[in-house]
Amino acid sequence: METVKVENVKKTYQLGKTFVPALNGVNFNIKNGEFTCIVGPSGSGKTTLLNIIGCLDTPTEGTAILFGKHDVSKLNDKEATKLRRGKIGFIFQTFNLIPVLNVYENIEFPLIIQGISKEEREKRVNELIDEVGLREFVKHKPEELSGGQRQRIAVARALVTKPELVLADEPTANLDSENGANIMRIMRELNEKHNATFIFSTHDQRVIDMAKRIIKIEDGRIKEN
Numbered sequence: 001m002e003t004v005k006v007e008n009v010k011k012t013y014q015l016g017k018t019f020v021p022a023l024n025g026v027n028f029n030i031k032n033g034e035f036t037c038i039v040g041p042s043g044s045g046k047t048t049l050l051n052i053i054g055c056l057d058t059p060t061e062g063t064a065i066l067f068g069k070h071d072v073s074k075l076n077d078k079e080a081t082k083l084r085r086g087k088i089g090f091i092f093q094t095f096n097l098i099p100v101l102n103v104y105e106n107i108e109f110p111l112i113i114q115g116i117s118k119e120e121r122e123k124r125v126n127e128l129i130d131e132v133g134l135r136e137f138v139k140h141k142p143e144e145l146s147g148g149q150r151q152r153i154a155v156a157r158a159l160v161t162k163p164e165l166v167l168a169d170e171p172t173a174n175l176d177s178e179n180g181a182n183i184m185r186i187m188r189e190l191n192e193k194h195n196a197t198f199i200f201s202t203h204d205q206r207v208i209d210m211a212k213r214i215i216k217i218e219d220g221r222i223k224e225n
């Protein structure tokens with residue numbers, strides 16, 4: 001099955017009277033279970049593309065079809081939120097963790113929003129905590145942890161809902177090479193174990209080396225696929 005079909009996506013941002021073209025007609029398909037890296041120079045459109053696929057932004061022209069049936073250009077806010085919460089996990093460069101919640105609570109949070117029972121939440125959160133190696137830090141707040149540990153919380157939080165699709169925008173950008181490699185190893189293990197589809201962007205050659213497929217983007221166009 002095609003998890004994502006990107007069809008002639010164009011995105012133009014307007015800044016006052018100037019129009020900034022970010023994507024100039026992008027086409028590609030992502031199949032279920034892929035582990036694909038989007039590579040391209042700064043400003044080439046990677047974040048814009050991930051945001052459109054993740055229903056955080058809408059295309060100016062063209063569309064993306066998610067899970068074979070959801071047309072992102074036709075979703076209203078409510079439908080987009082529902083789809084994101086139910087099927088998509090996000091890992092942002094800046095982590096976006098909740099500072100007042102500890103590690104356990106940060107990972108549990110999306111499950112509370114989904115209305116999952118306490119028993120099931122406990123099971124899933126504990127499973128993920130072990131998978132990302134944060135057992136000894138469950139009671140810590142994000143600010144008491146290193147960048148790599150915080151990134152692992154973000155990975156666990158993105159995966160605890162068992163999303164079909166995980167979108168990660170430069171997931172290792174704030175990490176040293178060792179922590180970056182660890183995060184990639186965890187993501188790849190989870191891809192293989194849960195068959196979740198991963199699409200991530202990066203500038204980092206070591207991350208590129210771990211991808212199973214590479215899509216190159218330049219000036220808002222796919223250069224190699």
Ligand SMILES: Nc1ncnc2c1ncn2[C@@H]1O[C@H](COP(=O)(O)OP(=O)(O)OP(=O)(O)O)[C@@H](O)[C@H]1O
Pocket residue numbers: 013014015020021022040041042043044045046047048049
């Ligand atoms: N909200 C916005 N308003 C106006 N222009 C924008 C906006 N977001 C992005 N752009 C422009 O769109 C183009 C693509 O930006 P995008 O953030 O997608 O690039 P990127 O490939 O993610 O770059 P980086 O590697 O630096 O993160 C750039 O020229 C950028 O300046």
Ligand SMILES: [Mg+2]
Pocket residue numbers: 046047048169
């Ligand atoms: Mg970006």
